[in-house]
Amino acid sequence: MTSEILLPTSQEEAIASFGDGGGLTVLGGGTALMPELAAGGPSGLRVLCLARAGLDGVSRSNGSVTIGAACPISALEELDEPLATAARHVADPEVRAQATVGGNICVEASAESPRGDLQAPLIALAATGRSSGAGGERTEPIENFLASRDGRLLLEVSYPDTSRVAGYAVARRPHAHHYPIMAACAARDSGTTRVAVTGAARTGHRCTSVEQALASGATADDAAARVVDDVAGELRDDALASAWYRERVMPTLVARALAQLEEGSA
Amino acid sequence: MKLTVNGRAHDLASDPLRPLLHVLRDELDVTGPKAGCQQGSCGTCTILVDGEARRSCLTPLALVDGAEVTTIEGLGDATRLNALQAAFHQYYGAQCGFCTSGMIVAAHALLERNPAPTRHDIQTALAGHICRCTGYVKILDAIEAVARGETFTETNGDRQPGVEESVAKTGVSG
Amino acid sequence: MKAVGARLPRYDGLGHVVGETTFVDDVRVPDGNLWARALRSPSHAARIVRLDTRKAAELPGVHGIVTHEDIPRNVYGHLEALGVPADEPLLAEDEVRYKGQPIAVVAADSEEEAQAAVEAIELELEERDTLFDIRKAFDPDAPKIHPWGNWFPYFGGPDEGPDRRKVRKGDIDKAFSDADTIVQGVYRPAAIEHCPTETQVALVVPEASGRLVIYSCTQAMYFSMGVVAAHLEVPLNKLKFVGGTVGGGFGGKVDTAAETLSGLLALKTDRAVKWRWTREEEFLASSTRAPWHMEIADAVTSDGWILGRKMLTLHDAGAYARFSPYGLTKHAFHHAGAYTIPNIHFDGFVVFTNRVPTTAMRGFGVTSVSFAVETHISRIANTLGLDPYEFRLKNANRVGDTTPNGVTLTDPSTVATIHAVAEAAGDTLAPEYAAMTSEPRSGPLLPDHLVTQQRDGRSAHA
Numbered sequence: 001m002t003s004e005i006l007l008p009t010s011q012e013e014a015i016a017s018f019g020d021g022g023g024l025t026v027l028g029g030g031t032a033l034m035p036e037l038a039a040g041g042p043s044g045l046r047v048l049c050l051a052r053a054g055l056d057g058v059s060r061s062n063g064s065v066t067i068g069a070a071c072p073i074s075a076l077e078e079l080d081e082p083l084a085t086a087a088r089h090v091a092d093p094e095v096r097a098q099a100t101v102g103g104n105i106c107v108e109a110s111a112e113s114p115r116g117d118l119q120a121p122l123i124a125l126a127a128t129g130r131s132s133g134a135g136g137e138r139t140e141p142i143e144n145f146l147a148s149r150d151g152r153l154l155l156e157v158s159y160p161d162t163s164r165v166a167g168y169a170v171a172r173r174p175h176a177h178h179y180p181i182m183a184a185c186a187a188r189d190s191g192t193t194r195v196a197v198t199g200a201a202r203t204g205h206r207c208t209s210v211e212q213a214l215a216s217g218a219t220a221d222d223a224a225a226r227v228v229d230d231v232a233g234e235l236r237d238d239a240l241a242s243a244w245y246r247e248r249v250m251p252t253l254v255a256r257a258l259a260q261l262e263e264g265s266a
Numbered sequence: 267m268k269l270t271v272n273g274r275a276h277d278l279a280s281d282p283l284r285p286l287l288h289v290l291r292d293e294l295d296v297t298g299p300k301a302g303c304q305q306g307s308c309g310t311c312t313i314l315v316d317g318e319a320r321r322s323c324l325t326p327l328a329l330v331d332g333a334e335v336t337t338i339e340g341l342g343d344a345t346r347l348n349a350l351q352a353a354f355h356q357y358y359g360a361q362c363g364f365c366t367s368g369m370i371v372a373a374h375a376l377l378e379r380n381p382a383p384t385r386h387d388i389q390t391a392l393a394g395h396i397c398r399c400t401g402y403v404k405i406l407d408a409i410e411a412v413a414r415g416e417t418f419t420e421t422n423g424d425r426q427p428g429v430e431e432s433v434a435k436t437g438v439s440g
Numbered sequence: 441m442k443a444v445g446a447r448l449p450r451y452d453g454l455g456h457v458v459g460e461t462t463f464v465d466d467v468r469v470p471d472g473n474l475w476a477r478a479l480r481s482p483s484h485a486a487r488i489v490r491l492d493t494r495k496a497a498e499l500p501g502v503h504g505i506v507t508h509e510d511i512p513r514n515v516y517g518h519l520e521a522l523g524v525p526a527d528e529p530l531l532a533e534d535e536v537r538y539k540g541q542p543i544a545v546v547a548a549d550s551e552e553e554a555q556a557a558v559e560a561i562e563l564e565l566e567e568r569d570t571l572f573d574i575r576k577a578f579d580p581d582a583p584k585i586h587p588w589g590n591w592f593p594y595f596g597g598p599d600e601g602p603d604r605r606k607v608r609k610g611d612i613d614k615a616f617s618d619a620d621t622i623v624q625g626v627y628r629p630a631a632i633e634h635c636p637t638e639t640q641v642a643l644v645v646p647e648a649s650g651r652l653v654i655y656s657c658t659q660a661m662y663f664s665m666g667v668v669a670a671h672l673e674v675p676l677n678k679l680k681f682v683g684g685t686v687g688g689g690f691g692g693k694v695d696t697a698a699e700t701l702s703g704l705l706a707l708k709t710d711r712a713v714k715w716r717w718t719r720e721e722e723f724l725a726s727s728t729r730a731p732w733h734m735e736i737a738d739a740v741t742s743d744g745w746i747l748g749r750k751m752l753t754l755h756d757a758g759a760y761a762r763f764s765p766y767g768l769t770k771h772a773f774h775h776a777g778a779y780t781i782p783n784i785h786f787d788g789f790v791v792f793t794n795r796v797p798t799t800a801m802r803g804f805g806v807t808s809v810s811f812a813v814e815t816h817i818s819r820i821a822n823t824l825g826l827d828p829y830e831f832r833l834k835n836a837n838r839v840g841d842t843t844p845n846g847v848t849l850t851d852p853s854t855v856a857t858i859h860a861v862a863e864a865a866g867d868t869l870a871p872e873y874a875a876m877t878s879e880p881r882s883g884p885l886l887p888d889h890l891v892t893q894q895r896d897g898r899s900a901h902a
Contacts, residue, residue: 270599277484278617280545284693291465291466295468296573297462297466298458298459298460298463298466299459299460300463300637300638300687301465301716302637302638302639302658302719304719305719307719308637309718317660336560337459338459339458339459339460339539341458342458343458343460344455344458347457347458348455351457351458352457354453354456354457355449355450355453355454356449357449358453359451360450360453360456360457360459362456362636362638362686362687362689363452363453363456363461363463363639363685364463364636364637364638364687364688365456366459367459367539370457380645396637397637398634398635398636398637398688399688417810428888438566
């Protein structure tokens with residue numbers, strides 16, 4: 001069965017083509033979809049391709065950094081931390097030049113690996129996502145978008161263009177093309193610290209327990225230990241690592257990310 | 267959909283989601299790019315799309331409509347090797363040969379944007395390319411040799427140097 | 441001798457660097473070819489209750505399906521020519537013994553149609569208990585992999601039990617009673633997938649005469665030709681093999697993987713058939729290097745001599761023997777490493793499990809034992825508080841030393857190799873050790889316990 005491809009040439013056209021998303025598969029760079037098709041995935045898909053919809057730029061204006069959903073991940077490598085470092089950990093340079101930010105945020109975790117490894121740094125940066133779908137457009141914190149992304153077309157993400165210190169600690173993948181097993185991201189802006197983890201749960205996860213502990217004066221190590229509460233009941237068990245392992249290593253990664261905040265501000 | 271491959275224009279009516287790798291190999295008979303994993307994880311299918319290195323197995327045809335595609339075959343042939351091809355030959359960067367076309371194409375893209383890469387730059391650029399034979403050292407040596415401007419005498423493939431010639435060159439006799 | 445020491449260009453190098461080398465998947469047939477896909481066992485161990493291909497055969501694009509019933513000779517052993525009885529069906533008949541074992545193959549107009557037909561084949565299995573740990577294979581209640589048991593029963597030879605590879609030398613009991621210390625170690629290297637960048641692939645083109653032209657990625661052309669001929673029960677002149685271009689093998693393309701079934705499909709459909717394994721299939725069902733379990737106990741003296749070695753090796757063959765008995769035999773020959781040990785007691789078993797069959801990989805059977813031996817030698821040196829170079833150099837093979845199986849060495853290179861290692865590592869040896877050579881033992885390098893072993897050897901050239 002032949003696929004049908006929709007190639008909108010503007011944002012407005014993309015929104016109109018997407019509608020409420022029914023029966024559509026959104027194609028960013030293809031780096032997640034194509035392997036699934038090659039492995040015997042569905043044929044005859046109806047695909048909305050964002051490559052020419054004008055959603056591939058990065059801009060800094062009005063105190064915000066805005067990244068189009070179709071922006072290649074390679075374009076993030078020189079942006080703000082901890083996003084830049086996280087982006088450099090994605091696959092290899094050729095895949096980074098093709099894979100898109102929107103794809104990374106919208107892709108579902110697979111049975112083998114958590115994927116979505118840019119979600120946590122964006123949460124740490126207090127990013128918002130602008131999306132369209134049933135009920136029209138909306139802009140919301142990226143963690144809220146992640147919780148209700150079905151039937152939504154992500155258009156862009158934005159985060160405040162301020163100076164901050166950041167931390168990123170990762171349990172490395174064994175091979176360039178594996179996703180990181182887990183990573184912890186932290187960003188401190190005007191005394192407020194945001195913490196998020198990737199690879200622990202179904203999506204990138206904001207660690208409010210860690211943040212609250214820090215706010216109430218806990219040491220970094222004590223606060224980091226609280227990450228277990230944040231991901232309790234949601235820990236992934238997959239080909240990269242067991243839930244048992246993740247539960248034990250995650251606090252260490254959070255502690256390392258927090259320690260980098262102290263080094264950064266010193 | 268229109269596609270130019272190694273300077274030749276093609277008009278294609280294939281499924282828009284068909285991987286460029288299959289279009290090249292099965293429809294256009296351009297077999298230099300190899301199907302090593304079809305998961306984007308091995309690098310053997312790497313080609314240039316408008317001069318940038320891409321995995322052809324990850325690239326649906328729809329994304330390259332109107333693009334200029336260059337494969338290993340477009341970089342040089344046996345009678346006129348480009349510098350990287352000559353260097354891979356001379357430095358034994360190719361062993362079984364299956365990863366070689368992807369390696370050379372990726373190295374070509376690197377040198378186009380960074381003519382003087384460090385060894386670390388080369389390693390980073392080739393991070394997605396798997397070679398199971400060489401252990402990579404000879405591949406890195408070959409690319410470094412081109413980057414430092416070494417010239418290669420073995421550019422004429424019509425004439426494989428025989429044993430006598432090689433012995434004379436290396437000064438070893440038996 | 442003009443090639444020795446010269447840097448010759450690879451004979452196939454130019455084709456590689458310009459992308460002109462023709463690998464099997466690059467071969468094009470004028471009228472095109474059918475594509476093959478396999479139904480593989482989803483279970484590690486099961487009885488096949490029912491196999492029905494009728495619905496699959498009716499699907500669009502399907503030209504032929506081959507099951508065990510279509511194979512002139514289904515069960516053939518890779519080492520049958522050496523007298524090793526056959527144990528492996530080309531397509532599973534009544535039992536599946538590993539996950540990924542082929543049960544049926546389909547030829548269709550496209551890979552997608554072939555895959556759809558594979559999924560339409562009706563297969564009913566009755567699950568059996570599985571065995572994955574070679575250490576448990578000898579338990580009385582272990583699941584039974586083959587009717588004859590869980591380890592290979594056919595080792596021959598006048599001095600050997602039938603069920604193991606045995607090596608005996610000297611007086612092992614005396615060595616252990618004379619020892620100052622016994623140093624023990626257990627070594628368990630894991631399975632390794634060869635992971636060639638080119639997956640298993642074959643293209644078979646039937647000729648009008650009935651001869652099959654087989655484009656093969658095998659590392660062992662003439663061997664594979666024999667395997668195909670045996671299964672098809674045809675003389676060799678009915679097969680024309682085209683090979684010699686292999687996209688990486690490392691031992692993983694010694695077993696004949698895709699050629700025979702592609703040939704059967706070509707005969708059944710009278711069309712050219714290509715079968716290229718997916719990367720997932722390669723990981724699931726292509727053979728791996730074996731996992732091993734090695735236990736070593738060495739009788740040693742405080743001044744750094746190895747008097748005797750007791751060793752037990754379990755070689756995990758996976759579900760079928762293939763080349764494993766040969767691999768274990770090489771392993772047994774090398775179990776003393778590059779060191780002279782006058783008293784030996786070695787037992788090695790080829791053990792069956794519900795893993796994918798294992799095979800050669802870069803020094804079949806020897807890399808595992810080398811790893812174990814060198815690690816063990818370092819362990820002994822540490823235990824005795826001796827310098828690991830000096831301990832190695834004392835025990836290193838010399839001209840006139842004998843191997844565990846009684847071959848007298850005429851040109852051992854161990855001493856020179858250890859000297860080279862020390863130099864490469866930037867380590868300085870004491871003068872008396874730096875001056876050592878491979879010359880026959882004498883003086884302090886010929887203690888009493890080594891005198892007899894030198895007399896008992898046979899010449900390597902005998």
